[in-house]
Amino acid sequence: GAGVSQTPSNKVTEKGKYVELRCDPISGHTALYWYRQSLGQGPEFLIYFQGTGAADDSGLPNDRFFAVRPEGSVSTLKIQRTERGDSAVYLCASSLLKLGSYEQYFGPGTRLTVT
Amino acid sequence: KQEVTQIPAALSVPEGENLVLNCSFTDSAIYNLQWFRQDPGKGLTSLLLIQSSQREQTSGRLNASLDKSSGRSTLYIAASQPGDSATYLCAVRAGNQFYFGTGTSLTVIP
Numbered sequence: 001g002a003g004v005s006q007t008p009s010n011k012v013t014e015k016g017k018y019v020e021l022r023c024d025p026i027s028g029h030t031a032l033y034w035y036r037q038s039l040g041q042g043p044e045f046l047i048y049f050q051g052t053g054a055a056d057d058s059g060l061p062n063d064r065f066f067a068v069r070p071e072g073s074v075s076t077l078k079i080q081r082t083e084r085g086d087s088a089v090y091l092c093a094s095s096l097l098k099l100g101s102y103e104q105y106f107g108p109g110t111r112l113t114v115t
Numbered sequence: 116k117q118e119v120t121q122i123p124a125a126l127s128v129p130e131g132e133n134l135v136l137n138c139s140f141t142d143s144a145i146y147n148l149q150w151f152r153q154d155p156g157k158g159l160t161s162l163l164l165i166q167s168s169q170r171e172q173t174s175g176r177l178n179a180s181l182d183k184s185s186g187r188s189t190l191y192i193a194a195s196q197p198g199d200s201a202t203y204l205c206a207v208r209a210g211n212q213f214y215f216g217t218g219t220s221l222t223v224i225p
Contacts, residue, residue: 004158033213042119042204042215043159056211091158102147102208106159 002026004107006092012113013082021077021110030080032075033104034067043091049075070091082114117142117209121216125183128195129224136190136219138205143183146208150179150190152201153218162190195223 013019015093025032030051035043044057049069057067064082069075079086089111093104118141128134138148147166151159163172163179163190171180178191188205200216 035215038218042217043213045212045214048211059212090133093159101160102213103164104149104159104206104213105161106151108158 004092004094004105006090006107006110008110009108009112010111012115014112015082015084017082019079019082019112020089021079021112023075023092023094023107025073025075025092026096026105027073029094029096029105030072031095031097031102032069033093033095034075034077035093037089037091037109046077048059079112082112084114087112087114117207117212117214119205119214119216121203121205121219123219124217125220125222127222127224130195130197132192132195132223133193134195134221136192136203136221138188138190138215138216140186140188140207142185142209144209145183148179148181148188148205148207149213150177150188151204152204153204154201162203165167175217184221192221195221197225199223 007022013070024076034046037043047067052072064080067077089109091109093106095102120139122137149164150162165172165181176193181188200223201219204218206213206215
């Protein structure tokens with residue numbers, strides 16, 4: 001596709017429910033990142049994939065958060081037992097690791113609201 | 116842990132003015148620095164990427180500089196336009212992670 005896409009654009013869920021957020025990166029981009037952005041803040045790193053594997057998941061806040069990228073393209077961020085504090089915009093970015101450049105291209109985000 | 120600070124938090128200027136946005140970071144061991152703009156309710160749009168070995172990058176009316184040793188970057192916007200109104204974010208890459216500042220909210224008044 002032309003850019004990074006994320007679905008859904010908005011998700012409202014009740015506390016305690018399970019949610020999945022999807023990211024479709026730019027075709028051919030091997031690196032994929034998930035971030036979380038709260039109102040008035042910059043994006044906060046969650047996890048980085050290089051191909052199919054999670055190269056760095058140190059930003060995941062706890063074990064309720066998990067992400068996969070089984071075929072090295074589309075990624076899904078999964079949140080179990082959602083809490084109101086999980087409400088934020090979840091952003092996905094991808095990079096083509098060319099000549100050491102890690103320029104990131106972001107999707108429009110998924111706004112998650114936990115009621 | 117890398118910390119990124121952006122000053123000012125908000126800026127309002129009349130159309131046509133030149134302006135400078137500032138970004139500072141605490142650890143000079145970075146791979147690169149990237150400037151983004153974010154429009155309300157939208158994702159981030161990449162403006163400029165500066166590798167750690169570079170001093171500046173230019174794109175149109177935008178010029179970004181990097182002084183790695185002092186932990187500073189500036190984004191210069193020439194002849195500002197109302198369409199430049201947005202939040203501007205800088206991010207530094209250290210290791211596998213990118214660290215973002217909280218942004219500067221720019222308003223250009225027609």
